Amino acid sequence: MTMLGAHVEGGRTRFAVRSPHAHRVWLCRFDGDVETRHLMERGGSDWTITLPGDLAGTRYGYRAAGEWAPDKGLWFDPAKLLVDPYAVALDRRFVQDPRLALFGEDTADIAPRAVVPSPLIALTPERPRFARGGLVYELNVRAFTMLHPDVPESLRGTVAALAHPAVLGYLKKIKVTAVELMPVVAWIDERHLPSLGLVNSWGYNPIAMMALDPGLCPGGVAELRDTVAALHAEGIGVLLDLVFNHSGESDTAGGILSLRGLDDAAYSRAPNGDLINDTGCGNTLDFSNPAVRRLTVDTMRHFVVHCGVDGFRFDLAPVLARGPGFDPAAPIFAEISADASLADRIFIAEPWDIGPGGYQLGQFPENWLEWNDRFRDDVRRFWKGEGGIGALATRLAGSSDIFGQQSDRGCRSVNFLAAHDGFTLADMVAYEQRHNWANGEQNRDGHGENFSWNNGVEGPSDDAAVIAARRVDIKALLGTLFASSGTIMLTAGDEFGRTQQGNNNGYCQDNAIGWVDWVGRDQDLENYVGALSAERAAHLSCYERFPAPVRWLTREGGAMAVTDWERAGEGWLNCAAEDENVPFAFRIDRAARCVKIGP
Structure with a gap:
């Protein structure tokens, strides 16, 4: 099998x-803006060329000629400079330009050039630094560090900033088990954003799957x-x-930047030839295509072998198992498990997309963890006063109605209250309605139903009582999260009132809307989370799976009867491990807005 990409040897x-x-x-080599073209040799589906010399550092791209028939999925336009799908470094970021989509318009001055890498260092494999039941900390590299007063300005907004002692010290303070970095590979803005003066700051719109974004990770x-x-x-x-x-x-x-101009069969199409859009982003990669699965596995292996990462979270993960319908035994899962570099890694699915049958919570392989939006919604509804105690108990106990009985591996649920997509935790108790006017879409984008509330005032308030009520609500929500069985996740800044x-x-x-405000953070709330996290970390084995057996107790401490469960409206829940030597217990009282973890 041909080794794809550029390799010096x-x-x-x-x-x-x-x-x-x-x-x-x-093959198009660049010396500054001077382009030299080399006709490549065909071998089956692949095209190759070998040039003399060590060309590490050389900028390059591809041009492809063939039939121009977009309705057939053929987009060959030799005027388009194409980024190598196997590039591991780019010389610049992607930018939107109408010429990217116009036949015959040359894009050599627009498209990034790939950079030939020096031979990459292969790291000695180590066990993942991760334990089920721990705290996953989701963060946007740029937003997390742009306003950090202790990080040098030259490092802010970059991956390297996460290695600064101030950041490392903070992560240790709140007992983070693993950071989950929102996309750090090269992406392009959506077409409508430049005219609004906006940019995509999350990165969920990639072009080159292996190439680190030159803005976020200039050191590659x-x-x-x-x-x-x-x-x-x-x-x-x-x-x-x-x-x-x-x-x-x-x-x-859209533009012709890489796969579209080389191998459009990477994208799923309906029988009539239309692009399938199970993602809401205009196209869907076709995982029934072995080449797409190969690119995926090769990308993951690259980041494990050459960067040492412990695992991955997959956006709209059902797409990985579509062919076109979701299949829990899809080939990609076996191919990942069979790869020696990947078999022991951590895999977390966002188990939904917008295609037919796209909600697949609980259907991924046993060794995969899954974002549990049922936990998010049921816990929000409980504290809002709309949900019952039975649903809450099920979520706290590991959502056995979704994942079945917990195996020896521990609970597969990733419990969270808020994520990058949706309200922040602080905004959840301050806004009943979304306020997305700054996005330029007349407040039509984003989720309409958030199970949120505002404590009597929509948005910011100077009323001390409202501020206090909101802080109490946030603490109750956080206490519930930290009492739950399974792995838990916080989005950066939610532990200190990010808005x-x-x-x-x-x-x-x-900008300031999306960036984490370190100076104005609520340090009382931050210390509360630190205490919760320390308690959980000290008894992690109690949280990776629900301790069995447990006692469900009345508010007064007696055994809970069936009739007690039926009094859901009272909103209280006491639980303790039957074995008094197991330090697992929590108490929840909705009326008092109180959660206590521990005996």
């Missing part, structure tokens, strides 16, 4: 790219590898949030 540099329907493919593979090593030295794991469900080439009005001013879709707010 034995004093020569070899280039290989897949383009099964092209008539001709050229070495910067990510060194940052992972610094986090590992403090006992903190690293998970990468990867997007394999679609690419930023979007719908048929997005009611914006529940802040993907395009690379």
Whole structure:
């Protein structure tokens, strides 16, 4: 099997790219803006060329010629400079331009050029630094560090900032088990954003799956590898949030940047030839195609072998198992398990997409964890006063109605109250309605139903009673999260009152709306989370799976009868391990807005 990408070995540099329907493919080398083209040799579906010399650091791209018939999925336009799908480094970020979608318009001055890498260091495999039941800390690298007063300005907004002692010390303070980095590979803004003066600040719109974004990670593979090593030295794991469900080439009005101009069969199409859009982003990668699965597995292996990451979170993960319908025994799962570099990694699914049968919570393999939105919604509804105690108890006990009885591996649920997508935790108790006007879509984007409340005042308030009520609510929500069985997740800043001013879709707010405010943080709340996390970390085995057996107790401490469960409206719940030597207990009282963990 051809090794795709650019590789230096034995004093020569070899280039290989897949383009099964092209008539001709050229390697395009750049010396500044001077382009030199080399016609590549075809071998089956792949095109290759070997040039003399060590060309590490050389900028390059591809051009492909063939039939231009977009209705047939053939987008061959030799005027388009195409990014290598196997590139591991780029010389610049992607930018939107109408010429990307216009046939015959040259894009050499727009498209990033890939950079030939020096031979990459293969790391010695180590066990993932992760334990089920621990705290996953989801963070946007740029938003998390842009306003951090102790991080040098030159580092802010970059992956390297996460290795700064001030950041490492903070993560240790709140007992983070693993950081989950929102996308750090190269992406492009959605077409409508430039005219609004906005940019995509989340990164869920990738083009080059292996290439680290030059803005977030200017030091490339070495910067990510060194940052992972610094986090590992403090006992903190690293998970990468990867997007394999679609690419930023979007719908048929989108640009020709990489796969579309080389191998459009990577995208799923309906019988009539239309692009399938199970992602809401204009296209869906086709995981019934072995080449797509190969790119996915090769990408994951690259980040494990060369950067040392501990695992991955998958955006809109049902797409990985579509062919076109969801299949819990899809080939991708077996291929990941069979890969020696990946078999022991951590895998977390966002188990829904917007396609037919797209909600697949509980249906991923036993060794996968899954984001549990039922926990999120039932806990919010309970504290809002709309949900019963029975639903809450089920969520706290590991959601056996969804995941079945917990295995020896521990609970597969990733419990969370808020994530990057939706209201922040503080905004959840301050806004009943979304306030997304800054996004330029007349407040139509984002979720409409959030199970949120405002304590009598919509938005910011100077009323001391309202402020106090909101803090109490946040503490109750956090206490419930930390009392739950399974792995738990916090989005960076939610532990100290981060707000997005009611914006529940802040993907395009690379500014004070989206950035974490370190100076104005609620340190009382932060210390409360630190105490909760310390208690949980001290007895982690009690939380990776629900202790069995347990006693459900009345408010007064007696055994709970069936009639007690039927009094759901009272909103209280006491639980303790039957074995008095197991330090597992919690008490929840909705009326008092109180959660207590421990005996």
